[in-house]
Amino acid sequence: MKRIVIFASGSGSNAENLIKYFKTHDKASVVLVLTNNAKAKVLDRCKNLEISALSFNKIAFTQTNDVLNLLHAAKPDLIILAGFLWKFPENILNAYPNKVINIHPALLPKFGGKGMYGMHVHQAVVTNKEVETGITIHYVNENYDEGATIFQATCPVLITDTAEDVAAKIHELEMKHFPLVVEKLIS
Helix, strand or coil: CEEEEEEECCCCHHHHHHHHHHHCCCCEEEEEEEECCCCCHHHHHHHHHCCCEEECCHHHHHHCCHHHHHHHHHCCCEEEECCCCCCCCHHHHHHCCCCEEEEECCCCCCCCCCCCCHHHHHHHHHHCCCCEEEEEEEECCCCCCCCCEEEEEEEECCCCCCHHHHHHHHHHHHHHHHHHHHHHHHC
């Protein structure tokens, strides 16, 4: 049975979708969710879904091996960033080469990098009058949103679309494609 650990910073809709998808899966399951936000809604979702979840602070993540030790104990085959906003430290990336993936709410390399997350991305897409946007699932490296692309899915952006409209389209793509891509990666 493959073991998945998810990192999230906010509401955790992608984390919940993955947990539910793999709950009765015969090849993988989510064994732990970690968050850098002690008030993140993802913690409530995990409690309701009976999944272990822990929060940590910046020191535990970047200046010690505390989070790395949690990962070693969880023995993940895949680490998934699902709305996780901090840059991933090299000690974890080195310990889990090509085992850390992220989902980004745009077609990278467009609209990636520090500060480009959530509604910031969707607003940039609308402001730049893009005719298409989508999601990118990619490997994580030492730079924001620069790891090798695993998968992209697109959707049209209408001239009348607001950032909220774009967000809804992206959410739909995430819910549909993220579990399927993860399933292929762990198979």
